[in-house]
Amino acid sequence: MTPDTHTLETLDTPAALIDLPRMQHNIARMQHRMNALGVKFRPHVKTTKCLDVVRAQMAAGAQGITVSTLKEAEAFFAAGIKDILYAVGIVATKLPRAMALRKRGCDLKLVVDNAEAAHAVVDYARAHGERCEVWIEVDTDGHRSGITPEQEALLEVGRILKGGGIDMGGVMTHAGSSYDLNDRAALGALAEQERAGCVRAAQRLRDAGVPCAAVSVGSTPTALATEHLDGVTEVRAGVYVFFDLVMHNVGVCALDEIALSVLTTVIGHQPDKGWVIVDAGWMAMSRDRGTAKQSHDFGYGLPCALDGTPLDGLMLIGANQEHGILAASDGSARDDLVARFPVGTKLRVLPNHACATGAQFPEYQAVSSRGMVQTWGRFHGW
Template identity: 60%
Template sequence: MQNILETPVLLLDERRMQHNIERMQNRMDKLGVSFRPHVKTSKCLEVARRQIAAGARGITVSTLKEAEEFFRAGVEDILYAVAIVPNKLDHALKLIRAGLRLTLLVESVAMAEQVARHGAEHGVCYEVLIEIDTDGHRSGVKPADPMLLDIAAALQGGARLKGVMTHAGASYDLNTPEALEAMAEQERSRCVAAAMLLRGAGHACDVVSVGSTPTALSARHLDGVTEVRAGVYVFFDMVMADVGVCTRDEIAISVLCTVIGHQPAQGWIITDGGWMAMSRDLGHQAHGYGVVCDADGQPLPDLGFGKANQEHGVLQWRGDAGVDIVQRFPVGSSLRVLPNHACATGAQHGQYHVIPQNGGDWPVWPRFSGW
């Protein structure tokens, strides 16, 4: 099948994906928490359906476009896990009025006040989480910051405090089980502490939402947590393999490309899979633009991928200098590349060509993009 595909194309191994879905869901079930997968990784209805069938309760999105697309497909419980801003409130209002149970996120008093005011003006009560910074990675309010109570106090009238949420993105920089376990506990304990602070001040805080793929797969317990979110686990990628939460054999997506030429004097094999097919995300920079594999997906350690142009991938032969790379990798031959960052590579493509777990024809699953 792959020999007749016009490359570059994004391949999805259904068997690996299903294994990843079941692995995460089973772990969440054992830890006694709800699981709300982050669908920004796949942006694909067929993938999300399998996550929901496995036991997910609602989904997480990173754009209101995602919320709109998945709601149209029948998903009715969605967390928009990026701090809301004024120019998106009308879009959120439209979705809520259409029947979507949409939860918003804030991290400032000013935005909490605007959300509450907008809700009151339009006759709705927005359900809102406060983002908690548990690792200094990106955004949110520190668990003991007095501003936390000020934000909660501002969520009244047209808004209701639903709970707290955090994302331990710093876990992506770790690579030992001990460090990952410690980060998972830090994420849990600090988010729970924020919830307890709010409750102690008389605020309801029903939801305590944590999650990243590394911490979800490393937590020993999740006492005080009500739900976990994770996204990249559904496909995994080389960053996750380097972190240590998956093997290369569990990475479910790859980019199929074709050899289009050679520069034998420099040891280069040129493909039609440049950075437009892979993205410019170099991950931990250990693998260039990705890990090169043969047509069956087996890694080729003697081929590096350290250079790319928009539509050209420049692979470097690092093996025996006596090998004729033109004969070994002739024009027209197929290679596959495991991505550094599944979300970023997926965003370069409009569909998945699915390698079915039970054989037969390869279906095509659409994915969407945009905001």
């Protein structure tokens, strides 16, 4: 982290901005909710990949982290965080790298959802005299990977791990289909489906004699919608720390809670078309068009004034590699935009998907309530 040396007016563009008061509000909101529900909170750090953000989450009460790449695990362990869940199915070729982390003292937990991967872990551990902790991924909504709670494969994988001397740590699930909802009752119902399914999987394993201490659930929408978490030991969520336009459409955040934006500069106009050209194209915003299938399509992002106030009736309607097109969201050729946004004007753009937009930048510019800016590093890759 570098000292305060910039203001928004002096920053080069495009730049990824973190609104620190909003971020701290989001962290406190989620941690308070998890504390009230009586569960451990293990944030997913893939959204930010930023040590400064994760330190703020840990300071608020988070216990351990979730990662989606071994590079994340290595970087955060090097910074002193030991309790790490690698929440992507492990394969044999990645085991040497994962086990190297454990040998250095990292409490890295691995995840499997099939017998082949379970056998690979057992075989590697035996061949190298290693111990490791493995969790089983459970599919509670048909969204992605995992074993459904009632499948025989769940017990098969559990027995392979236990019989192979592996520490069977628990079960985890992610109700990713929550991103497709926008109704509080539907979100609550999915949160209960997620909870009940994961608890059921854990109980089946225990009844079969397979240890299963941890029951881990989570997505940002279900974490904020759940009514109770009986039988759950921890919750994971990631995008809540920044939020984004997809989450706004889901109904779990207000526009003024979105903490990530892209600072951009007006570089030209196409008056006949009613276009304002900015220097934030898809290389800055990402190609993620997650709001296109939702009730409100924000194009490539929602433009805001420099103070973060949304510009009603406008959106980033198109994006080339380094050019963004700001225009009226209703398709009309507004003739007031040239005068309203002269060349050199700086704006902020709220992103569709904070994870995808953040991934376009090597660093964040963290903006304080006084408008001062600090540079926070971010890392890329796998």
